[in-house]
Amino acid sequence: MSVTRGDNDDSTSWPTGFAWARALCLAALGLATEAEANTSNGYNLPLGVTSLSRDIYALHMEVFWICVGIAVVVFGVMIYALLKFRHSKGAVPDTTLLHSTGVEVIWTVIPVVILVVMAIPAAKVILMMEDTRNSELSIRVTAYQWKWQYQYMDAAEGVDFFSTLARDSNFARQLHSGIDPKTVPNYLLEVDNPLVIPSGTKVRLLLTSQDVIHAWWVPDFGAKRSAIPGFVNELWFKVDPGKEGIYRGQCAALCGRDHGFMPIVVDVRTPEDFKKWVETQKAALKQAAARDGRPPGAAPLASLPRDSAPPPAAQVLSN
Amino acid sequence: MAQPQASDTAHHDDHAQDHHDQPATGIKRWLFATNHKDIGTMYLVFSLTMFFIGGAMAMVIRAELFQPGMQLVDPVFFNQMTTNHALVMIFGAVMPAFVGLANWMVPLQIGAPDMALPRMNNFSFWILPFAFTLMLSTLFVPGGMGAGGWTLYPPLSLQTGDAFPMMIFAIHMMGASSIMGAINVIVTIMNMRAPGMNLLKMPLFCWSWLITAYLLIAVMPVLAGAVTMLLTDHFFGTSFFNAAGGGDPVMFEHIFWFFGHPEVYIMILPAFGIISEILPTFSRKPLFGATSMIYAIASIAFLSFIVWGHHMFADGMPVAAQLFYMMSTMLIAVPTGVKVFNWTATMWRGSLTFEPPMLFALAFLFLFTIGGFSGLMLAIVPADFQYNQTYFVVAHFHYVLVPGAVFGIMAGVYYWLPKWTGHMYNMTLAKTHFWLSAVFVNVLFFPQHFLGLAGMPRRIPDYAVQFTDWNMVSSIGGFVFGLSQILFVIVIVQCARGGKKATAEVWEGTHPAGLEWTLPSPAPYHSFSTAPDVK
Numbered sequence: 001m002s003v004t005r006g007d008n009d010d011s012t013s014w015p016t017g018f019a020w021a022r023a024l025c026l027a028a029l030g031l032a033t034e035a036e037a038n039t040s041n042g043y044n045l046p047l048g049v050t051s052l053s054r055d056i057y058a059l060h061m062e063v064f065w066i067c068v069g070i071a072v073v074v075f076g077v078m079i080y081a082l083l084k085f086r087h088s089k090g091a092v093p094d095t096t097l098l099h100s101t102g103v104e105v106i107w108t109v110i111p112v113v114i115l116v117v118m119a120i121p122a123a124k125v126i127l128m129m130e131d132t133r134n135s136e137l138s139i140r141v142t143a144y145q146w147k148w149q150y151q152y153m154d155a156a157e158g159v160d161f162f163s164t165l166a167r168d169s170n171f172a173r174q175l176h177s178g179i180d181p182k183t184v185p186n187y188l189l190e191v192d193n194p195l196v197i198p199s200g201t202k203v204r205l206l207l208t209s210q211d212v213i214h215a216w217w218v219p220d221f222g223a224k225r226s227a228i229p230g231f232v233n234e235l236w237f238k239v240d241p242g243k244e245g246i247y248r249g250q251c252a253a254l255c256g257r258d259h260g261f262m263p264i265v266v267d268v269r270t271p272e273d274f275k276k277w278v279e280t281q282k283a284a285l286k287q288a289a290a291r292d293g294r295p296p297g298a299a300p301l302a303s304l305p306r307d308s309a310p311p312p313a314a315q316v317l318s319n
Numbered sequence: 320m321a322q323p324q325a326s327d328t329a330h331h332d333d334h335a336q337d338h339h340d341q342p343a344t345g346i347k348r349w350l351f352a353t354n355h356k357d358i359g360t361m362y363l364v365f366s367l368t369m370f371f372i373g374g375a376m377a378m379v380i381r382a383e384l385f386q387p388g389m390q391l392v393d394p395v396f397f398n399q400m401t402t403n404h405a406l407v408m409i410f411g412a413v414m415p416a417f418v419g420l421a422n423w424m425v426p427l428q429i430g431a432p433d434m435a436l437p438r439m440n441n442f443s444f445w446i447l448p449f450a451f452t453l454m455l456s457t458l459f460v461p462g463g464m465g466a467g468g469w470t471l472y473p474p475l476s477l478q479t480g481d482a483f484p485m486m487i488f489a490i491h492m493m494g495a496s497s498i499m500g501a502i503n504v505i506v507t508i509m510n511m512r513a514p515g516m517n518l519l520k521m522p523l524f525c526w527s528w529l530i531t532a533y534l535l536i537a538v539m540p541v542l543a544g545a546v547t548m549l550l551t552d553h554f555f556g557t558s559f560f561n562a563a564g565g566g567d568p569v570m571f572e573h574i575f576w577f578f579g580h581p582e583v584y585i586m587i588l589p590a591f592g593i594i595s596e597i598l599p600t601f602s603r604k605p606l607f608g609a610t611s612m613i614y615a616i617a618s619i620a621f622l623s624f625i626v627w628g629h630h631m632f633a634d635g636m637p638v639a640a641q642l643f644y645m646m647s648t649m650l651i652a653v654p655t656g657v658k659v660f661n662w663t664a665t666m667w668r669g670s671l672t673f674e675p676p677m678l679f680a681l682a683f684l685f686l687f688t689i690g691g692f693s694g695l696m697l698a699i700v701p702a703d704f705q706y707n708q709t710y711f712v713v714a715h716f717h718y719v720l721v722p723g724a725v726f727g728i729m730a731g732v733y734y735w736l737p738k739w740t741g742h743m744y745n746m747t748l749a750k751t752h753f754w755l756s757a758v759f760v761n762v763l764f765f766p767q768h769f770l771g772l773a774g775m776p777r778r779i780p781d782y783a784v785q786f787t788d789w790n791m792v793s794s795i796g797g798f799v800f801g802l803s804q805i806l807f808v809i810v811i812v813q814c815a816r817g818g819k820k821a822t823a824e825v826w827e828g829t830h831p832a833g834l835e836w837t838l839p840s841p842a843p844y845h846s847f848s849t850a851p852d853v854k
Contacts, residue, residue: 230566
């Protein structure tokens with residue numbers, strides 16, 4: 001259904017005639033409001049799976065409806081004037097109507113009041129989203145042209161891998177590839193090694209970049225922040241328990257040739273499954289170190305296999 | 320005012336004797352032009368040419384985005400197109416069009432014989448073709464055109480090939496041209512108004528340009544400074560923006576947007592002025608709240624200097640700064656709202672007719688307001704984190720720039736064209752141009768709101784398949800919108816060649832705020848050789 005969801009669901013077949021027609025009708029009626037849980041419906045923000053994404057969605061809809069309200073009044077008056085005061089209907093201009101202090105004060109004060117009404121809840125959300133204290137898992141995210149590196153800290157210290165565009169998407173996206181993107185599962189939104197995080201846990205990302213400015217964005221988490229060389233930006237999210245699954249996003253800052261081809265995939269698991277995953281990763285790290293005769297942690301570019309088969313792309317990276 | 324009046328009049332008389340009454344012939348007329356009308360015409364023709372070049376780039380973008388997968392161009396070329404589409408449209412199409420309109424109309428509206436500084440006027444125009452030849456020629460240098468976005472953020476922009484110094488030099492030239500144009504407008508308005516035309520009696524178009532000119536003088540040097548720092552970072556080993564050398568890439572964004580946000584208003588304030596001339600004419604009643612309109616423009620101009628941070632929320636900013644930029648940005652909605660309400664009140668109890676300039680002005684009124692709504696949504700910081708860098712932003716700024724600035728320019732051209740040429744134009748063709756433009760501009764840009772909200776980042780050459788439908792709709796809208804602009808050229812060329820004679824008032828319902836309607840159509844080569852008296 002969306003950029004951000006759909007682990008092996010039918011997301012590639014999304015544009016069915018029905019969904020398209022529905023979107024058009026709702027859009028025409030200005031009713032693009034009904035978001036399905038944790039996904040975008042193709043024409044509105046996703047409700048998402050974090051408290052932050054829900055707060056953002058609520059603010060978005062609040063401001064949207066205020067704008068619709070103002071539009072109905074203002075456009076209503078304009079359209080009434082356009083229909084009523086036509087020269088062709090013999091309308092005579094009232095050239096004495098030059099200004100009116102009373103009216104002008106009213107239409108200055110009312111917008112100020114509306115703006116204050118919008119600003120107060122927005123300010124509360126800002127304070128909440130900037131509060132990165134008491135995080136339970138920190139992950140260093142380093143952006144490169146054109147891939148992401150995830151280095152875990154805290155309980156998963158030592159787990160460290162790169163995440164790049166999946167091979168089938170990469171083949172299909174070449175100029176004149178002849179491959180129909182619709183036949184590629186999660187075209188441009190699949191990676192070799194997804195970021196794995198536990199649900200119900202306050203995860204803090206520490207973002208930086210090795211080359212140009214990138215931006216890490218997963219719409220379902222309401223989380224976007226630039227990765228800037230020489231800076232460490234902070235970002236947090238806490239995925240609701242019970243919302244485990246795959247969530248997708250993309251780099252959101254123009255970063256050169258392959259800006260469109262460095263997706264983000266987050267695999268949210270239960271804390272227990274996450275713990276198991278970390279143990280597998282650490283064991284694999286140890287094994288690799290023993291094989292290469294290096295102590296664990298000395299191979300910063302170590303590729304870490306996903307649960308079953310190690311993807312070949314990751315092997316290339318480790319060299 | 321009494322003192323300057325007397326000397327002004329004397330000065331005008333001197334001028335009249337200096338000049339020949341007829342324009343020079345051939346290429347000399349244009350190369351050595353000092354006449355405000357000739358220079359205005361050159362600006363407008365140049366701007367129209369750039370509009371089609373920038374538009375052709377947009378067609379490449381929309382063609383590649385017609386369906387998922389890479390069919391037509393390489394991602395680098397795609398980035399070159401987005402970058403140069405923006406630079407050409409902003410610096411080549413919109414800004415020169417407004418300078419062209421100012422050249423034509425400011426002297427006519429205030430009762431002056433010409434612009435105050437005619438030779439500088441010539442220079443400021445003739446820089447432009449060279450600047451754009453330089454910038455567009457980068458298509459043929461190793462590495463191709465700049466592809467780092469028109470915002471030129473380092474370190475990405477520093478990866479540009481041989482095009483880099485050419486692009487920066489071109490931007491310097493465009494900036495110099497804009498500053499000269501702005502100085503000319505200010506000097507003309509301050510010194511050459513007809514006796515009796517005090518500032519509060521001055522037409523709104525001149526007012527909006529006066530304020531715009533100050534914005535230009537304030538911020539173009541800032542842009543020049545920013546790109547010069549990029550240049551020294553690239554070639555002379557400085558580290559203004561290089562983190563590894565102790566520099567700060569975010570500082571560039573601050574400097575750039577300190578220029579960039581007033582720049583947004585540089586591109587819309589003169590359109591506000593044009594709309595404020597057209598709505599009263601075709602409502603057959605004076606502008607409602609003319610004084611508060613002037614204060615509103617001035618407030619917007621002031622606020623435009625303190626909101627730049629709203630372009631950079633996602634780059635990380637202290638909470639206090641986020642709150643400040645959110646509130647100051649939202650405040651802009653107040654004077655903008657005042658303008659929209661005043662325009663609506665101007666039509667109220669009027670007697671409306673719907674000639675092409677009025678149609679474009681009405682489309683401006685509705686569609687610019689939609690762009691204002693999405694701007695208000697973008698001001699809400701938490702929501703901005705979701706909208707920022709997506710197609711929602713693309714939809715927003717195209718709504719304020721295309722049905723805003725560009726429709727404002729077209730409205731102005733259709734309004735004053737008979738005054739310039741002395742002929743009425745083909746109304747049916749102009750109305751066809753209007754309806755095609757007004758319908759397909761929405762087909763082009765409205766679906767981009769949905770794309771952005773559904774999660775499509777901007778500046779990407781290829782996308783996930785769930786974005787296919789709206790991209791197709793948008794591309795079709797783009798193609799038809801682009802093609803229908805050819806009608807605009809046909810109407811103008813036909814009108815320049817001949818047609819029904821236009822009267823001095825041109826439009827039946829004119830309420831002559833400006834003095835242009837007191838002159839015959841076409842306006843004589845030298846506008847007011849003696850200053851008219853304004854009651």
